[in-house]
Amino acid sequence: MTFPFEGWIGLASLLLCLSHTVMSMVLTNNTRLESILDKYWDKDEEWWRARSRGKRAITEGDMHLILDLHNKLRGQVHPPASNMEYMVWDYELERSAEHWAHTCRWEHGPSHMLTQIGQNLGAHWGRDRPPTFHVQAWYDEVRYYSYPYAQECNPHCPFRCSGPVCTHYTQLVWATSNRIGCAINVCYNMNVWGMIWAKAVYLVCNYSPPGNWWGHAPYKYGSPCSQCPASYAGGCRDNLCYKDGGVDRRPAPELEETNYIEPDPEPDPVRERDPEPRAQSPDPSRHDNPHRNQVVSTEQMSQQVECDTKLRDQCKGTTCNSNTMCSLGLHAGVIDNDGGWLDVSRLGRKPHFTKSYKNGIQSIGYNRSANSFKVEKVPVKAVTCDTTVALYCPFKKPVRHCPRLYCPRNCLHLSQVRVIGTKYYSDKSSICRAGVHAGVIQNESGGYLDVMPMDRRRLYKGTHQNGISSETLLNPTTGKAFRVFAVI
Numbered sequence: 001m002t003f004p005f006e007g008w009i010g011l012a013s014l015l016l017c018l019s020h021t022v023m024s025m026v027l028t029n030n031t032r033l034e035s036i037l038d039k040y041w042d043k044d045e046e047w048w049r050a051r052s053r054g055k056r057a058i059t060e061g062d063m064h065l066i067l068d069l070h071n072k073l074r075g076q077v078h079p080p081a082s083n084m085e086y087m088v089w090d091y092e093l094e095r096s097a098e099h100w101a102h103t104c105r106w107e108h109g110p111s112h113m114l115t116q117i118g119q120n121l122g123a124h125w126g127r128d129r130p131p132t133f134h135v136q137a138w139y140d141e142v143r144y145y146s147y148p149y150a151q152e153c154n155p156h157c158p159f160r161c162s163g164p165v166c167t168h169y170t171q172l173v174w175a176t177s178n179r180i181g182c183a184i185n186v187c188y189n190m191n192v193w194g195m196i197w198a199k200a201v202y203l204v205c206n207y208s209p210p211g212n213w214w215g216h217a218p219y220k221y222g223s224p225c226s227q228c229p230a231s232y233a234g235g236c237r238d239n240l241c242y243k244d245g246g247v248d249r250r251p252a253p254e255l256e257e258t259n260y261i262e263p264d265p266e267p268d269p270v271r272e273r274d275p276e277p278r279a280q281s282p283d284p285s286r287h288d289n290p291h292r293n294q295v296v297s298t299e300q301m302s303q304q305v306e307c308d309t310k311l312r313d314q315c316k317g318t319t320c321n322s323n324t325m326c327s328l329g330l331h332a333g334v335i336d337n338d339g340g341w342l343d344v345s346r347l348g349r350k351p352h353f354t355k356s357y358k359n360g361i362q363s364i365g366y367n368r369s370a371n372s373f374k375v376e377k378v379p380v381k382a383v384t385c386d387t388t389v390a391l392y393c394p395f396k397k398p399v400r401h402c403p404r405l406y407c408p409r410n411c412l413h414l415s416q417v418r419v420i421g422t423k424y425y426s427d428k429s430s431i432c433r434a435g436v437h438a439g440v441i442q443n444e445s446g447g448y449l450d451v452m453p454m455d456r457r458r459l460y461k462g463t464h465q466n467g468i469s470s471e472t473l474l475n476p477t478t479g480k481a482f483r484v485f486a487v488i
Contacts (some may be wrong), residue, residue, distance in 0.1 A: 006413040009452070015447070016127035021244075034316070035081065040195060042271065046472070049462075051138075054185065054201075055094070055183075056094070057094055057097065057098030057101065057182075058094065058131075058182055058183050058184050061326065062130070062131050062182075062184070063089055064129050064273050064484035065131060065132050066135055066180070066182055066205070066413055067087065067088070067089050067180065069132050069136065070087050070135065070172060070180060071086060071087050071098075071174070071238065071240060072238075073139045073172060074086075074089075074172070074173055074241070074437060075138075075238040075239040075240050077173050077219065077397070078147075078225050079147055079217035079221050079482070080221070080222070080223065081173070081175055081220065081222070081224065081239070082219075082220045082221065082222030082223055082224065082225070082226045082227040082228075082243065083175045083176075083219055083220045083222075083227040083228055083229070084173070084175045084224070084239065084240050084241065085175055085176060085177075085178040085218075085228070085229070085232075085241045086178065086221050086237060086238075086240040086241060086242040086243075087178050087179065087240075087279075088178065088179055088180075089179075089180060089288075090179040090180065090181045090208065090327055091181060092181065093117065093180060093181025093182075093206040093207070094181030094182060094183060095181070096117070096181065096206055097181050097182050097183035097204040097205060097206045098185075098204075099182035099205050100183075100184035101184065101202050101203075101204040102186075103184055104185065104187035104190050104202060106121070106123065106190065106191060106192045107161040107222065108121070115210070116208070116210060116429065117173065117207060117208050117210055117238065118171045118177055118206070118208070118210045118211060119171075119204070119205065119206055119207065119366035120134075120157060120168050120171055120172070120207070120420060121195070121203065121204055121205075122134030122138070122202075122203040123187075123190070123192060123199045123200045123201065123202050123203065124200070124201055124202050124375065125198070125199055125201065126333045126381075126411065128201075128311075128336065128359075129383065130250055131184060131203050132180070134203050134236060135172070135237065137168075138168035138169055138171075138172050139168075139169055139172055139173075140168050140169075141164070141165055141166040141168050141169035142166070143164075143169065144164035144165065144166040144169075144213055145166040145169055145222070148216065148217030148221070153166035153167070153294070156297070167214075170212050170218045171207060171211070171218075171222065171336065172354055173212035173218045173219060173436040174207070174219070175211075175218060175219035175220065176209055176211055177207040177209060177210070177211050177212075177237075178209075179207065179208045179209075180205060180206070180207055180227045181205070182203060182204060182205040183203075183204050183205050184202065184203050184204075185201075185202050185203065185204075186199060186200070186201055186202070187199075187200045187201075187202045190202065190399045190405075191382050194381060194382050194449075195379065195380060195381055195382065196214050196380035196381070196404075196406040199336070204231065213253060213259075217392060219324065223235065224239035224240075225240070225241055228241035229241065229317060235311070240452065245252065252366045253478060256297040256375055260467065262322075264381075267370045269331060269483055273434075278356050293464050293465050293466065293467075294437035294439075294465075294466060295437075295438065295465045296439040297438050297439040297440045297485075297486055298486050298488060299355075299440075299484045299485055299486060300450070300485050300486050300487065300488060301364070301450040301452065302450065302485075302487065306389060309408070325359060327340075328363075328375050330359055330360070330361050331358050331361040331363055332358070332359075332375050333358065333359050342372055342375045342376065342377065342378060344374075344375055344411075347372040347373055347374055348371065348372065349369050349370065349371055349372065350369065350372045351369050352365075352366060352367045352368070352369070353365060353366040353367075353372075354372070368455050373401075378403075378404055379403040379404065380403065380404045380405070380406055380448070381384065381403045381404070381405055381406065382405075382406045382407065382408075383405050383406070383407060383431060384422075385408060385410075385411035385414050385417060385430060385432050386409070386414065386417045386430055387430065387431050387432065388427060388428055388429060388430060388431065388452050389402070389420065389425075389427040389431060389451060389453055389480070390427040390428055390479060390480070392431070392454055393451060393455060394453060394480065395455060395480035395481070395482070396453070397426065401451065402450075402452075403446070404448060404449075404450055404487065405431060405432075405449055405450075406446070406447065406448055407431070407432035407435055407441055407446045407447060407448075407449060408432070408446045409444060409445060409446040410444070410446075411432040411433050411436060411443060412431065412433070412436055412443040412444070412468060414430070414433065417430040418430060418433075418469060418471060419433045419434050419437050419459030419468055419469075419470040419471065420460045420462070420471045420472075420473050421434075421457075421461060421462070421473070421481070422437070422438075422460075422461050422462065422465070422470055422472075423438065423462040423481075423483065424454070424457050424481050424483060425438075425460065425481060425482055425483070425484070426456075426460050426473055426476065426479055426480075426481060427479050427480045427482055428479055428482060429445070429470075429482075431449075431451060431484065432446070433468060433485050434448075434470075435449045435484045436466050436467070436468055436480075437463075437465050437466055437468040438465070438484050439465065439466055440484050440485060440487075441486075443466070445465065447487070448487035449484050449485060450484070450485040450486075450487060450488055451482055451483070451484055451485075452482060452483045453480060453481075454481040454482055454483060454484045455480060455481065456476060456479055456480045456481050457481050458474070458475055459472075459473070459474055459475070460472060460473040460476070460481075
């Protein structure tokens, strides 16, 4: 899929837009969060009145930046719009955006509001970005749009993407969507299309009245303000239909029209696999002391370092670099001032190093040959309880570790999912259940773990630990092995 930003690793920003179509009569939403905003419709709810005055879902400065950029971009569309309306901020839309931003779900919602609003979403991690970065990226999708109808833009993204996206752009310049309300929230451990972002900045913008109908032009072509609604009394400002004093900011009335998007495609059928002989399972005695089988492992592949730790402090037997790893992580935009995870890779000697200023840090130049390294964001992938190393991250030479994984809660009782071995597990084992068995994650919470694929072993010994009975397997003829490590 094509994203309107630079660099997956360097910036890692994503955009999500609600697209409406009159061709489908099925509302798409997988969250089923029908009740999340029930209290929103009660104008006298206690939680809102109890909030301290001035506490907002977005700062006053960010609100004006977002609103001003929307109006600037709406006024410069090409070909010119004859009915583009001036956009104003709506505090009710801001409140609904705040509700959704605090769910930290990378999907549109809540479902019962999607017929009444339009919605654009954006998220990024790494170095700080103003919210206008996402707004500009939404507009920049114009490169994929040919007025009045999209030619190459896929309206179903991101549900099933096979080409460029332009539905953020069409929502932003939908002529009759004249109200906007946005919220910003910092989400920890946010699942973004299967990748876990440890600290994501999440922007939700809601629009009203709704529009963005697939197959319809977002505005009418013609001289600016020549086809404005009568309510504007002929007012025009910066190529936008404008009423003196602005448009009042009361909640937009409910409309009879409803907006629908096509449903998610049916999931791909599970590919049948050849049956495998079952390994022997131990039968733990009912008289075993349950506390004896509780195992907690804190063995890690990663390590925590201080701000002034240099790469040479962490490597032995060779001359290493003198740069501090954390400062370079900040300089590269891989982490922010709150810290975070980073990968360090040795690159060998370089003849010289160029100074630069990035993200508030000035690096220095060095005109002599020295060892070098690079820092990168640690990739994190969300997996299911039945994911195996054999399918996800098979053993290869030279030996490498898998991307960091994030396991869901409650994998303990999935008895049909195998765990083979102790400490060293067969790669036909469930990664997450092996993590619970090894004590590197807790069943009730799930969480992060690191996986190291290994060559196969002659014996996998079964044990009963942490509520899971693993299997014994002697002299396997196929498959490899792996170990799991804690992330603390």
